[in-house]
Amino acid sequence: MKITESCIECLISRVQLECGMVGADSLLTEQTIDSCRNLLFSLKDSSLSHPQIASCIHRHAYEMLDNPDPFLNLKKQGNAEAVKVCREVRNELSGFRDYALASVIGNTFDYGVKGHSVTSNFSAFFRQEFRKGFVIDDTDAVFPLTARVVYLCDNCGEIVFDRLLIQYLKSQGSHVTVAVKARPVLNDATLEDAHRLGLDRIVDCLTTNCEVGEIGFCPENAPPVLSDAISRCTLIIAKGMANFEALFERNDLPPVAYLMAAKCQPVADEAKVPIGSKIALLRN
Template identity: 60%
Template sequence: MKLTDTCIDCLLSRVVMECELVSADKACTERTVVSCRDLLASLKGSSLLHPQIASAVHRKASQMIKNPDPFRELKAAGNAQAMEVCREVRGSLGTFRDVVLASVIGNTFDYAVKDHEVTSDFSRFFAGEFEKGLDVDDTDRILEKCSRVVYLTDNCGEIVFDRLLVGFLKARGSHVTVAVRDGPILNDATMEDALALGFDKVADLLTTTGGGSEIGLDLAKMPANLAKAIDECTIIIAKGMANFESLHEYRNMPPIAYLMCVKCEVIAGITGISRGSKIALLRERDQT
């Protein structure tokens, strides 16, 4: 996925949010926004994918505001909210479709998208969205391919429900590799979050996507153990829009299950699926 003017506006709004989260003064905020805007201008015509450019911008913002993890408190709050709801609902999640839907609802814990609002009452929100179900539901076809899974996580909050989904897959005999972000960026889950939730006790391999503070998946930066897992897997489960933005550009990949809420018009245009939709979308293996 290439950078659009809409993407630039969205990215810069997140830079402003990062400044607000660390209580940066007006002068620091202005310097940071200008620096990030200049970086975007220099990268817009490059061959880099959107997540690669966005990662560079957020690394620049963190450098300017002198804080490597401005979303740290929001991440902790998201995990706490999700764990409270998880305790309420986990006993009623009996099928693969149920745990996938819960995980997709969790994908709404996303502070990286302009005009996407993260609910303050997640319990009520979860109940309403669960009743509505998935808007695109390929779960039966996805489950058939889940003998060897590479699971690419996305945000804090939702990672609580990812833990349930990984546990479900392990209970049915799947081999599961879980990859989290290599360093803090936005409110994406890192190894610290995964270990706190016990992913090391349930996954066959817990690793990172590599590249330091990098959203999405850059094939050139991923560690050797993740590259090997992808070569050997029967399906990649990719959570969230950044992983979609990376993977939909790559060819000669295993089947990919995109589990996410469609939170912006750019992704809606690419997928042909309305903004706000909750999807479990299977992309079959291609050889082109």
């Protein structure tokens, strides 16, 4: 997907949020926003996808703010809250659809979208959203494809529920390769987060989606181990909107299951669902 005017407004608002989270003064905030806006307008008509442009903007903001991980505290809080709720609900989940839905509800742990807020009572929110279910539910078609899975992770907090889904897949005999972010970007999960949750002891292969902090996945930038896994997999599970935006228009991939909450209007429009919808969408 290409960048839209609403995407530009959203990106700049996230830069402003990052400035506030690191305590930047008014001068540094103004300089950072102006510099990021100039970079954004120099890139918006390029061949780069929206996630690639957004990644460039956030990396530039972090350099100007001299802070490699503005979302660090929010990531810790998200993981802690998710672990708490996971313990409450895990015994109520049964079957691929339930675990997939739980992981999609976890996708709402997202601080990178203007107008979307993370609930202060995730336990109540989880049960409410679980009752609503999927708006698009291709899980019956997805599950038979899970012999060899490449799982592209997204946010902290969410990754706790991803772990539940991955454990279920492993219990059903799936070979699972998991890719997280190489470096901090927004509140996305990194190798450090994955190791802290013990994913390295669960999956067959734990790797990164590229060498830099990239919010979406670009197959051309994948490390060799991930490229090899994709060449042999039966299914890619792509979590979150950035992976959807990066991959949805491509036709050169194995089957892809997009598991996400549609938290902004451009993505909701592309998926043809109301904003806020939970979807499990299979593209063969």
